[in-house]
Amino acid sequence: MTPLLFIEQVLNGLQFGVMLFLMAAGLTLVFGVMGLINLAHGSLYMVGAFAAAAVAGWSGSFLLALVAALAASAAAGAIVELTVIRRLYDRDHLDQVLATFALILIFSEGTRWLFGSFPLFLDIPDWLSGPVTLPGGIEYPLYRLAIIAVGLSIATGLFWLIARTRLGIRIRAGESDREMIAALGVDISRLYTIVFALGAALAGLAGAMVGAIQSVQVGMGEPVLILAFVVIVIGGIGSIKGALVGALLVGLTDTLGGLLLPEAFKLFMETSDATATGSALASMLIYILMAVVLVWRPRGLFGGAT
Amino acid sequence: MKLTTFVAAACIAALGGAAFAEDGALKVGMITTLSGGGAGLGIDTRDGFLLAAKLAGGDKLDIVVEDDQRKPDIAVQLADKMIQSEKVDILTGIVWSNLAMAVVPAATAQGKFYLSTNAAPSALAGKGCHQNYFSVSYQNDNLHEAAGAYVKDAGYSKPFILAPNYPAGQDSLTGFKRLYGGELSGEVYTQLGQTDYAAEIAQIRASDADSIFFFLPGGMGISFLKQYADSGLELPVVGPAFSFDQGILQAVGDAALGVINTSQWNKDIDNPANARFVEEFQAEYGRLPSLYAAQGYDTANLLLSAMDSADISDADAFRAALKSADFDSVRGDFAFAANNHPIQDIYVREVIKEGDVYTNKIVGVALEDHANVYVDECKM
Incomplete structure (x- = not known):
């Protein structure tokens, strides 16, 4: 294995990590502020990807497609919050899981009705396609670099929003004491709708950006949802900083584990067996990471003390 | 439902x-x-x-x-x-x-x-x-065997092969190797349902492969091909028909053009x-x-x-x-055949564009009157 391969894989891990962060940020905000487990978060990711594919197909513009993804998923999030989620805040987690699971089924079959059962086409725009040569002679796809840049700038923006703006103060206040900020005259139900729509928009953006290099199909959100839950459990539920660190950890562990473990097994096993065993173990690695973190810090890396 | x-x-x-x-x-x-x-x-x-x-x-x-x-x-x-x-x-x-x-x-x-x-x-x-x-x-192995035979006949000597880590994926690589029989530059099992292949593509880039064989059915194949096309690698790609079928090709787009795949049927x-x-x-x-x-x-x-x-x-x-x-x-x-599985020709197809529609055309025959290797094990 060459150093170049290793650096390329670190970049891949970073890129995977920032995508996970976009998913996990919304999930952790919604859980932290509203105390709600939202299984339908993956459906909003799918809504973003489908909206982007539809608009890109119609207009040919990738930027317009991204805007459409943001708008469609934020709108879907706001509608879902107003009609369904709002009734769940006072229920226990089991009711929330059941209701949001039902939302997954409704979103999936609804999308199939609108778009059919075959995957849709969404491609990278010409101005972002192809590889670029990085210092050191690494050829790396420009689009993945763009994803890393967009993800990191959104992370910065979110930190600024939470730490420096009035909305952020209210979100933090909502996290620590819901009843109190309602008593202080903050329109708590509007705050909830805004937070939910913001989380949905981030998921939709992730769906649209990933849709261009993966397949846009019904059910694409659920595998990512599971990883996003792993991320927020590792990072500490409700913490944006935890979501970022957790997402990068999971991204790097998954990517580098898939590369290094089979190589390590090759030292003392036959190639075929080593790849099979190494790959099997690599797919478990992030769950092992989660277990270790939870033993060490039961509330996650940046979880609250309460 | x-x-x-x-x-x-x-x-x-x-x-x-x-x-x-x-x-x-x-x-x-x-x-x-x-x-x-x-x-x-x-x-x-x-x-x-x-x-x-x-x-x-x-x-x-x-x-x-x-x-x-x-x-x-x-x-x-x-x-x-x-x-x-x-x-x-x-x-x-x-x-x-x-x-x-x-x-x-x-x-x-x-x-x-x-x-x-x-x-x-x-x-x-x-x-x-x-x-x-x-x-x-x-029989499940057939199209992979045909791909192995094609890669061998086409004169490639260092294919890089990959498939998901589940029974059909393992059967696929076994089937490929059965009729290819030569040296491999790499063999990788991916996760079932994996959507990001950046890590595998980096491994292919770092290897001395002269061709790629992959079996990634459904959405996995769409993701792989789009990411491969964007990576700047230009090795020939071979696979069984499943990732290049009519329902899927439109979602892959230009990234699939020219890919060789094996199938027992085509519309032409x-x-x-x-x-x-x-x-x-x-x-x-x-x-x-x-x-x-x-x-x-x-x-x-x-x-x-x-x-x-x-x-x-x-x-x-x-x-x-x-x-x-x-x-x-x-x-x-x-x-x-004696075990109730087909004896048939398996064709080599190439992905082309007809007007606005991506589809396949037959460019050769990989295996003629091919049955399967399990016939002798079957005692009816």
């Missing part, structure tokens, strides 16, 4: 009232995937099958279609229901090998016939074969049965047929041909009629 069942029922009703056929029609239970991520395959299978039934007059087969949701437990429930309360004579339609393993042995043990429109795992071809089980599609195979199938399918459904549609169509026609020469009440005669495979296959020559 009510909705899809209703839609399926409506389709059947629209296709000449097959669901309300008079007594005496053969009762067929079709269990296939009509919802979830793999629905495109099941829908094509169903549409091909129903088209053949319609073209045959529509009153010979009484077809019940149910959605297995790609879940083995649901498939088993449906099979039990169809056998016990619907009293079907024939079961068919399952797309996935793990579902077939859950349904087929129990159904054949109860004396029912099972005609496979797609899944044909090695476990049902060798020691686990059964006289009432027929695979009309292929030159025979009257195939020409009629492609034309009627487009007229009926407004889209080009896929491999799965062709397999569904052939399965229904095999069944209809057996009904012409034998009655289902005489199981031995009916079985012999099936085995003689006396029907006009869209693949041209078609016969069953």
Whole structure:
């Protein structure tokens, strides 16, 4: 294995990590502020990807497609919050899981009705396609670099929003004491709708950006949802900083584990067996990471003390 | 699920009232995937099958279609229901090998016939074969073997091969290596359902590969090809037909152009049965047929041909009629090997663009009259 391969894989891990962060940020905000487990978060990711594919197909513009993804998923999030989620805040987690699971089924079959059962086409725009040569002679796809840049700038923006703006103060206040900020005259139900729509928009953006290099199909959100839950459990539920660190950890562990473990097994096993065993173990690695973190810090890396 | 069942029922009703056929029609239970991520395959299978039934007059087969949701437990429930309360004579339609393993042995043990429109795992071809089980599609290894033979014939000496880490993926790489037989530059198992292949592509870039063979069905293949096209690597890519089928190609776009894939069927195979199938399918459904549609169509026609020469009440005669495979296959020559799996040509196809539509054309034959390696293990 060459150093170049290793650096390329670190970049891949970073890129995977920032995508996970976009998913996990919304999930952790919604859980932290509203105390709600939202299984339908993956459906909003799918809504973003489908909206982007539809608009890109119609207009040919990738930027317009991204805007459409943001708008469609934020709108879907706001509608879902107003009609369904709002009734769940006072229920226990089991009711929330059941209701949001039902939302997954409704979103999936609804999308199939609108778009059919075959995957849709969404491609990278010409101005972002192809590889670029990085210092050191690494050829790396420009689009993945763009994803890393967009993800990191959104992370910065979110930190600024939470730490420096009035909305952020209210979100933090909502996290620590819901009843109190309602008593202080903050329109708590509007705050909830805004937070939910913001989380949905981030998921939709992730769906649209990933849709261009993966397949846009019904059910694409659920595998990512599971990883996003792993991320927020590792990072500490409700913490944006935890979501970022957790997402990068999971991204790097998954990517580098898939590369290094089979190589390590090759030292003392036959190639075929080593790849099979190494790959099997690599797919478990992030769950092992989660277990270790939870033993060490039961509330996650940046979880609250309460 | 009510909705899809209703839609399926409506389709059947629209296709000449097959669901309300008079007594005496053969009762067929079709269990296939009509919802979830793999629905495109099941829908094509169903549409091909129903088209053949319609073209045959529509009153010979009484077809019940149910959605297995790609879940083995649901498939088993449906099979039990169809056998016990619907009293079907024939079961068919399952797309996935793990579902077939859950349904087929129990159904054949109860004396029912099972005609496979797609899944044909090695476990049902060798020691686990059964006289009432027929695979009309292929044996699972076939297309991978053909790809191995092609890579060898084309003179590549260092292919990099990858497949998901599950039974069909392992069978795929085994099948490829069986007829390739040479040296590999790398062999990687990916996670099932994986959507990001940046890590694998980096490994390919770092290796000394001169070609790539991959088996990544469904959305996995779309993701891989798009990311590969964007990586700047330009090695020739070879795969089995599943990742380059009609339903999927439009979502891959230009990234698939020029890719070589192996298939036992393509729309340009030159025979009257195939020409009629492609034309009627487009007229009926407004889209080009896929491999799965062709397999569904052939399965229904095999069944209809057996009904012409034998009655289902005489199981031995009916079985012999099936085995003689006396029907006009869209693949041209078609016969069953001793273990009830096809002996057929496997073609090399290339992905091309016809107008605005991505599709395949045949560029050669990888294997002629190819059966499978499990024939000798099967003792019926």
